[in-house]
Amino acid sequence: MYINKIKLEGFRNYKKQEINLQKGINIFYGDNAQGKTNILEAIFICAIGKSFRTKKEIELINFQEEKANIEINYKRKDREGKIRVELYNNQKNFFSNGIKLKKISELLGKINIVMFSPENIDIIKGTPQNRRKFLDIAISQLKPAYLYNLNQYLKTLEQRNTYLRQIKYENKPIEMLEIWNEKISELSEKIYEERKEYIKKIKDKIYKIHKNVTNNNEEIEIKYISSFNNKYEFIEGLKKNIEIDLKRGYTSLRYTQR
Ligand SMILES: Nc1ncnc2c1ncn2[C@@H]1O[C@H](COP(=O)(O)OP(=O)(O)O)[C@@H](O)[C@H]1O
Ligand SMILES: [Mg+2]
Known part of the structure; x- marks a missing residue:
């Protein structure tokens, strides 16, 4: 276009x-x-x-x-x-x-x-948050469902955080937290899969372009490294952090930020 x-x-x-x-x-x-x-x-x-x-x-x-x-x-x-x-x-x-x-x-x-501007050097030099944001903007344009899942994820995260505080201050049952854990992990897995897929797709193109601009002198490597690879690992992560989450009143294991 x-x-x-x-x-x-x-x-x-x-x-x-x-x-x-x-x-x-x-x-x-x-x-x-x-x-x-x-x-x-x-x-x-x-x-x-x-x-x-x-x-x-x-x-x-x-x-x-x-x-x-x-x-x-x-x-x-x-x-x-x-x-x-x-x-x-x-x-x-x-x-x-x-x-x-x-x-x-x-x-x-x-x-x-x-969009690529001098500030975008942050994609390489900056925090993972910069890279996630870049990926999120790119994939959302290709797949509306991705943006939907991303928003659902952020919404569910808020709900989990609210519930953490209700456990702390209103004695709500801790078992119910599993509902949020399950939902968040499922959404995380979907987001993870899409990001992995996108990186796979652009990888070869980037290799070629980079080789070209460096006169074949350099090779670039792009890998998607996530702290977990599926929803089960994410649930485990959430469970491991439960003590600290309850103390803080918010979810410390975060997959993506607003
Ligand atoms: N709301 C606004 N109303 C009028 N002028 C604006 C407004 N916002 C930015 N500008 C003007 O736009 C110019 C900056 O434009 P920009 O596209 O960043 O320049 P460059 O050509 O260097 O990329 C400045 O002159 C600034 O005063
Ligand atoms: Mg300018």
Whole structure:
């Protein structure tokens, strides 16, 4: 797929701007603080539903405007489409071909992107959390069910944490915790499998690209290392930490973070 048009209105430093793009490589160049990254940010929002550099929607709207509009036309093998995002009062509305979307999950996968910027060196140098986030964004675009499981996982984790505190302060039965353990472990296994599968898929491509840019002098290795390999190991981990979890009132074994 490729993007053939971007329209910005009241977005960041753009009052009104139309940008036409070509199939293949497009290059934006210019002095600092001219709005190059802002264009990438607009694309990111249309693809992923949020910005990669701010959580505050108000920052995305031009200082002198009340609302912002981003519109992107894209072409795929089988169809063309238009995504529009409306921003105002810390509210975001998404439209696909004019139809308002109810959930972000309906947006994902329409425009497929991979964002790579100098900060992304964190994928290599930073904490595992950075790598998980990168994987989660990539896979969610390919598989809506993945995002669903991820959200279920985070929700269930919250529920388990609430229950841990109820055991501590309200004398609720500890046995009931197994319900949460079971559910969390099942979801973790699904997330784990998808991440493993994705790494497997991109591995060979990355090997080739890396060999090419290093003139065959270097070899890169990519492995997905998880602290467990199936739901049983995850349940064991949860059980092992039960004392400390009860004391703290939250789950210490965490597979992914918000
Ligand atoms: N909400 C906003 N309203 C108006 N201008 C903004 C807003 N947010 C950022 N800017 C301006 O956008 C510019 C930075 O754009 P950016 O895309 O990061 O530049 P670069 O071309 O260096 O990547 C700065 O001039 C900044 O003042
Ligand atoms: Mg920039």
